[in-house]
Amino acid sequence: MVRKPGEYFQRDRDIHPPAFTPGYKTSVTRSPQKALLSLEQSLSEMTGPVFNHNAIGELDHDMILNYAKDGEPIGQRIIVHGRVMDESGKGIPNTLVEAWQANAGGRYRHKKDTYLAPIDPNFGGCGRCLTDEEGYYYFRTIKPGPYPWRNYINSWRPAHIHLSIFGPSFSQRLITQMYFEGDPLIDICPIVKTIPDEEAIKRLIAPMDLNASVPLDCRAYKFDIVLRGRRSTLFENRLEGN
Structure with missing residues (x-):
């Protein structure tokens, strides 16, 4: 079936954190100061890349091995897995899921990250995969560490993994963060606290999933991603309404 291009729904701002949240300091300067403008979407925004398995490398989903040079990275070996679904629970196939994260010490491999924790020479912190016919995705990686940031004097971000989900066009790219069950930093994180809905x-927060763990190797965490509906995952840059 060929889908006719048409404009997507605009962001539903009533279910998202307000842009101006003084407890999250950088929102003060980054939040809009003037009325927002509505712009028509171009054809290039409503159409976009088609991904297939030929575009995915053999180790793209394995962040333990895909950057390793002279050994494996240091840290807790984990599996992150789940399904990308619509509001009725139907899996979305052939969807590109990208992940990026800090290493076990809480440092990103990025020139602007100046945290004192060392860079792991065998860990790049990036991966990607395509969902299968049931919408299932799977990554193998190192559990990231928390890190300090200059919000207040002693602010720390909980351990988290960033996830990007690509729809059928560039304007349908959705970005979220996955946290880990039991992390005490979640409840006091100024970014998390901007979310007004406790259920969201x-x-x-991904629960540990021992059924998907590999004995004597990796623990697993299950994180399902729901694209629409009342139980949808909260996305940082949602361009569609619920």
Whole structure:
């Protein structure tokens, strides 16, 4: 079936954190100061890349091995897995899921990250995969560490993994963060606290899944991503309404 291009729904701002949240300091300067403008979407925004398995490398989903040079990275070996679904629970196939994260010490491989924790020479912190016919995705990685940031004097971000989900066009790219069950920093994180809906916060926390763990190797965390509906995952840049 060929889908006719048409404009997507605009962001539903009533279910998202307000842009201006003084407890999250950088929102003070980054939040809009003037009325927002509505712009028509161009054809290039409503159409976009088609991904297939030929575009995915053999180790793209394995962040333990895809950057390793002279050994494996240091840290807790984990599996992150789940399904990308619509509001009725139907899996979305052939969807590109990208992940990026800090290493076990809480440092990103980025020139602007100046945290004192060392860079792991065998860990790049990036991966990607395509969902299968049931919408299932799977990554193998190192559990990231928390890190300090200059919000208040002693602010720390909980351990988290960033996830990007590509729809059928560039304007349907959705970005979220996955947190880990039991992390005490989640409840006091100024970014998490901007989310007004407690249930939406819970949907960002991945429970440990021992059934998917590999004995004597990796623990697993399950994180399902729901694209639409009342139980949808909270996305940082949602361009569609619920």
